[in-house]
Amino acid sequence: MPVVSRGFQGRRRQPGAGLVPPGQYIVDDFPVLTAGPTPDVSLDDWDLTVVDDTGDALARWGWEEFLALPAEDITVDIHCVTKWSKLGTRWRGVSVDTILDGVDTAAEYVVAFCEGGYTTNLPLADVLDGQAWVAYGFEGEDLEPEHGGPARLLVPHLYFWKSAKWVRGLRLGDQDEPGFWESVGYHNYGDPWREQRYWGD
Amino acid sequence: MRWLVATVAETVPETARAVTLRLDVPDWPGHRPGQHVDVRLTADDGYQAQRSYSIASPPESDRLELTVERIDDGEVSPYLTTVADVGDQFELRGPIGGWFVWDAGDDAPVLLVGGGSGVVPLRAMLQHHAGSGSAAAMHLVQSARTLGDVIYRRELEALVGPRRAVTVTLTRESPPDWGGHRGRVDAGLLAEQGWPPAAQPHCYVCGPTGFVETVADALVELGHAPGRIRTERFGPTGG
Numbered sequence: 001m002p003v004v005s006r007g008f009q010g011r012r013r014q015p016g017a018g019l020v021p022p023g024q025y026i027v028d029d030f031p032v033l034t035a036g037p038t039p040d041v042s043l044d045d046w047d048l049t050v051v052d053d054t055g056d057a058l059a060r061w062g063w064e065e066f067l068a069l070p071a072e073d074i075t076v077d078i079h080c081v082t083k084w085s086k087l088g089t090r091w092r093g094v095s096v097d098t099i100l101d102g103v104d105t106a107a108e109y110v111v112a113f114c115e116g117g118y119t120t121n122l123p124l125a126d127v128l129d130g131q132a133w134v135a136y137g138f139e140g141e142d143l144e145p146e147h148g149g150p151a152r153l154l155v156p157h158l159y160f161w162k163s164a165k166w167v168r169g170l171r172l173g174d175q176d177e178p179g180f181w182e183s184v185g186y187h188n189y190g191d192p193w194r195e196q197r198y199w200g201d
Numbered sequence: 202m203r204w205l206v207a208t209v210a211e212t213v214p215e216t217a218r219a220v221t222l223r224l225d226v227p228d229w230p231g232h233r234p235g236q237h238v239d240v241r242l243t244a245d246d247g248y249q250a251q252r253s254y255s256i257a258s259p260p261e262s263d264r265l266e267l268t269v270e271r272i273d274d275g276e277v278s279p280y281l282t283t284v285a286d287v288g289d290q291f292e293l294r295g296p297i298g299g300w301f302v303w304d305a306g307d308d309a310p311v312l313l314v315g316g317g318s319g320v321v322p323l324r325a326m327l328q329h330h331a332g333s334g335s336a337a338a339m340h341l342v343q344s345a346r347t348l349g350d351v352i353y354r355r356e357l358e359a360l361v362g363p364r365r366a367v368t369v370t371l372t373r374e375s376p377p378d379w380g381g382h383r384g385r386v387d388a389g390l391l392a393e394q395g396w397p398p399a400a401q402p403h404c405y406v407c408g409p410t411g412f413v414e415t416v417a418d419a420l421v422e423l424g425h426a427p428g429r430i431r432t433e434r435f436g437p438t439g440g
Binding site: 002003004005006007008009010011023025031032033034035036037038039082083116117146180181183184185197198199200201 | 248432
């Protein structure tokens, strides 16, 4: 039994409160959380690559080439491990199914790597079948740098740190390698509905 | 990670909006300066709310301390700042986070830059610097709107000494006889109070998003490697 905090009432039922995972609350704004400075990304130098675990490129797109890929409009709820959830966010981006279409791999895991060295790890199965995108539009606008623009990974069924900002590629491999936050105390998988926030959850 | 019961041992008003809660937490496993905890409040009908708060106390403190700033339309901070009193209990778990932390054994110079209640985890670092006898040099630049909004003012002033400096800048209004800085933290102030990039300092920046964006960008502009700049951001969202 959790201890009762004397005199605590709480804000109670927010509209939509039943739609969020345990321990989350709903926000209307879009908080920014990042481990360091926001990188200044030049679109001329930008590319997105898919590499195997030896670093060999399996696929590569420059910015214009990437924009030419079939895009999807996605409306999803997002859940940050710092407790906020945002409902009905609208994104535009390329499905990871499209990105990996034509890539022949037996890999079981993927590491998303980013401008500035940030990484996050996921089972490959979690980014396939319409579950993940590389998104470059948010609410009808270009994705802003502080929210991960020009492009970020979007994996809305996991805590939002898995939706890596400033993504530059996907590395496919047989080994599960903990990424940046996963190496400093945060859960390796991060299912918000099972409240997998930290190591040992 | 397990939930622990925290009992309020003492409340210390810091400013009109911020309160430090000194807590007894049996079985607290210890922490590093800069880490945070999750706090969970439970109402008598079982309703719960969770939020994260930076740890204000250094590892060597006899009690775990949280300094909480009241967000008027928040859910947890109004309780912690205006209702919670000595003897009251809530749950917390932690310590959380292994990135925004400082290691006293690291001799590299340290620049701490805090905006508003962003000074809270930096206070744990500065106190740990004093408590550990670290050989590193550590400078804190603290930004607040007015003199009355400066959290830990007297206490941090008293920590100034060999290898420790504290600079306060007031952004909105300042007394006519104010001897500190005025205006927002900018590249000029950071260059003056910090170290040249060649000294490879660690920079820790904590505060509201706009503050952190501005300060982190200015540090990059001054030539500091992005990988040496660690940030922690919070908004007034929902606290």
